[in-house]
Amino acid sequence: MFYFDAWTYTIRKGGKSDAITALNIIGNTHTDMCSASKLYLTLDFTLWNGYANLAIYNANYMSTIIYQNKGILESIPDLTFFNLARNVVMTGSPQVFSSGLAFEPDVFSRYKAFAPYAYYKNGVIRLYDLSLSYVYQTSVDSEWYYNLESRKWDNASSIVTERHQRNGSTDIQDENIVMYFAKQEDGYWSQPYFDCGFSDIWLVTFSVPIFGQDATGKPAFKGVAFIDMNLNDTDINQCDLDDDDESIDIFLNVFRGTHECLPDTKVN
Numbered sequence: 001m002f003y004f005d006a007w008t009y010t011i012r013k014g015g016k017s018d019a020i021t022a023l024n025i026i027g028n029t030h031t032d033m034c035s036a037s038k039l040y041l042t043l044d045f046t047l048w049n050g051y052a053n054l055a056i057y058n059a060n061y062m063s064t065i066i067y068q069n070k071g072i073l074e075s076i077p078d079l080t081f082f083n084l085a086r087n088v089v090m091t092g093s094p095q096v097f098s099s100g101l102a103f104e105p106d107v108f109s110r111y112k113a114f115a116p117y118a119y120y121k122n123g124v125i126r127l128y129d130l131s132l133s134y135v136y137q138t139s140v141d142s143e144w145y146y147n148l149e150s151r152k153w154d155n156a157s158s159i160v161t162e163r164h165q166r167n168g169s170t171d172i173q174d175e176n177i178v179m180y181f182a183k184q185e186d187g188y189w190s191q192p193y194f195d196c197g198f199s200d201i202w203l204v205t206f207s208v209p210i211f212g213q214d215a216t217g218k219p220a221f222k223g224v225a226f227i228d229m230n231l232n233d234t235d236i237n238q239c240d241l242d243d244d245d246e247s248i249d250i251f252l253n254v255f256r257g258t259h260e261c262l263p264d265t266k267v268n
Contacts, residue, residue: 045189045206051096051227052187052206054088059225060181062101063211066222067179071212073107078116082127085118088227093120097203097230101210102136102145103223113137119199119228144207147188148224156180156211156219180211180219192231202231 045052061084069075081101088099098119105112115130136142137149161177187208195203207226214220 043189043204045204048206048229049184051092051229052184052208054092054096055099055206055225055227056182056184056187056208058084058088058099058101059208059210062223062225063181064179066107066210066212067177071107071222072109073103074109078114081114081116082118085116086125086127089118089120089125092227095229096120096227097199097201098228099226100130101223101225102130103210104149104221105137107212107222121199144188144190144205144226145224148186148207148209149221151209151221153180153209153211153219153221156186156209157183158219178217180213182208182211195228199228204229204231 065076066073085099085101089096092099098117100115100117102115103111103113108114111131113131113136115134115136117128117130118125119128120126130136134142136145140146158178158180161179163175163177187206190203190205190207192202192204195201205226205228207224209221210223210225212220212222
């Protein structure tokens with residue numbers, strides 16, 4: 001998750017991006033030259049919606065928990081949040097390198113910042129609090145967080161839940177609850193970047209907002225859930241996507257259509 005703008009490769013030509021150049025950069029960036037880099041590509045992230053849904057599930061689950069606990073998560077053990085991050089990595093690995101949650105200061109009284117994070121490295125899923133070494137709440141470099149925190153969420157999607165339950169043998173009166181939730185279009189996809197000094201691989205991050213409610217019942221930003229997609233050791237296909245192509249690798253084909261060839265170009 002650590003990336004900086006020390007230098008940037010911009011490789012756009014016409015309306016499409018030179019993914020060949022991008023892949024050469026990815027293959028030739030090494031830890032010993034690490035100053036972190038970022039690539040600007042036109043990618044079809046909709047092909048990764050299945051992975052993005054893992055982060056959306058965690059975001060909406062956390063929005064529910066925040067509502068149920070009246071905006072404060074003091075009663076929830078820290079390990080619960082780390083387990084949510086770990087389960088995403090277990091489900092999405094190896095394409096999903098890491099996953100996490102990151103919260104606003106008012107969600108915990110015991111922490112000014114809390115970012116439970118899980119990542120897969122050398123056959124082990126490791127758990128780590130990103131906030132111990134990374135200031136994500138106030139840095140514009142943390143675009144995976146800042147981009148969502150700075151948006152206006154007055155029109156966030158909502159749904160009414162009718163709840164009928166019991167307390168022991170006693171029925172509890174029906175209650176209608178308004179919940180705010182995140183969707184695919186609420187999320188943010190980063191450009192590919194080299195995760196310098198932490199994982200030392202190329203990643204793309206998807207983040208999505210976690211909601212609470214203010215005193216008037218309007219949606220309030222409370223943090224994000226995110227995943228990091230692993231771009232290293234990947235054979236990427238730039239060709240246009242044919243409707244009848246049944247040999248498609250959905251993960252790799254996010255790069256489909258990024259070639260520079262003319263429409264009538266053929267490869268023999």
